[in-house]
Amino acid sequence: MNTLALNQIALWKPKLCDQLTIREAGAGRPYIENQIIKKTTDKTYRYAKNYEKGKHKFCLFVITYANNADVVERQLDAVAKKLKASEIAKAVEDSTDATFTYTKYSLEEK
């Protein structure tokens, strides 16, 4: 099972609903930063959205302190365009209900 990395955009198999969904979680969630396990100090928000690229359907999601859905969604959309089909295919194939692949992209702090 993967470890939470804040602001790191993750690639997963397509979720049930295609549109952007947001889930809020309370403070105190363990996450990893610079190989150190820390705990979140505030609410975090999980943004997730499905995309299609060629014949590949996939989900991008990110967990962050940022609570501006429009800004986050635009960044997810931009990352979806940058991803290669081979990378998407491999990540989707390797996905399980509990595991996913982090991309090299992270949310830009604005």
Added chain:
Amino acid sequence: MALCVLPYPNMDFVPLDVLTADELDQIVANINAINAVSLPTKVSDLTNDSGFLPASNLNYSTSEIDTGTTWIDGKKIYSKTIKITSPTKDATTDYAHGIAGFSLGWIENMFVVKTSDNSVRSLNYAFSTQYAMAQLNATNLSYRIPATDWGWDSATLNLYATIKYTKS
């Protein structure tokens, strides 16, 4: 094959989501619904609803069969095998196939069988005034079976023709 209807179709989650106990129960209910769908285990289980080609479409029949395929214009292709007992020899003969709404058709396979020993000959013979012929139109399957020179003029024959066609 039964369709799978999820009890919670809008249950949306990704890994690392903090889920409530109720949400976990909903995910389990969805998984159980998927597992409850009975999949076909043999060819005879397949039906038109499954999206697979039904086994019956692969068989030959003197009754009309929907082959499950379509022509270039999108129309369904049907199949039917015609059996003519003791067909006329040495004369072009029309056999009314009785297909209502016949649009376009072709002869997939046509042959005669000598009933005494089940020898088979296709209708592709031409010599002197003797020739074999087959034609299909909206009303008839027309055929001509040679008599003399072909050597089967005294034999008792059955003629089989499998035709495929579309309807208007």
